[in-house]
Amino acid sequence: MTHTQTFPAGSGITPADFDAIMREKVPFVGDMGVITERLTDDSATLRLPFNERYLRPGNVVTGPAIFALADIALYAVAWLVVPKADLAVTTEATVHFLSGAKPGDLIAEAKILKAGRRLLIAECHIRSAVDDSLCAHVIGTYAMPPA
Structure with a gap:
């Protein structure tokens, strides 16, 4: 069974805008060099x-780098909901580290x-670009500013 939910019209932000x-x-x-590859109505x-x-x-990517990428991806989807999400903040995050991330790029799909109106709940999968293994699953809640 698939579930479809309509989200409010966002900012029309582009990947280059978010970067x-x-x-x-x-x-x-900005110093991390994260690159936004794709934004849709409800995902990044x-x-x-x-x-x-x-x-x-152990030659694996450290947890703080993985979580930072997930949090940035979750922040990106907040920008899809409100025209200017500067004041959106993480209020909760649950991280499940599933496998060691091999040295290489990481891909976040949020x-x-x-x-x-007040909270955004989103999930993020972090995968290794080296072997497409699922490295982490993150559920995050953001407190949203007024639209």
């Missing part, structure tokens, strides 16, 4: 280019599960 916003408003994210796909600084013992 520029991150570089300007959240310099830490982002890429974290590999950097050896993200490796930990999707809105529920968009309310």
Whole structure:
């Protein structure tokens, strides 16, 4: 059984717009070099280019880098809901690390599960671009600013 939900009209933001916003408003994210590959009405796909600084013992990508990518992808879908989500903030996140991410780019696919007036709930899958393995599953809640 498939479930279809209609989400409010968003900002019409493009991947290039979101990348520029991150570089300007959240310099830490800009420094990571995350690339927004795709935005739809209710989902976002982002890429974290590999950097050896993200490796930990065991030759896998560190958890903080994986979670940072997931949080950025969840923030991207917040921008799809309200025209200017500058003030949207993470209020909760549950991270399930499922497998070690091999050295290489990581791909985040975030999707809105529920968009309310005050809260947005979304999920994010992090996959390795090396072997397409699912590395992490994240459910996040964002407090949303007034539209």
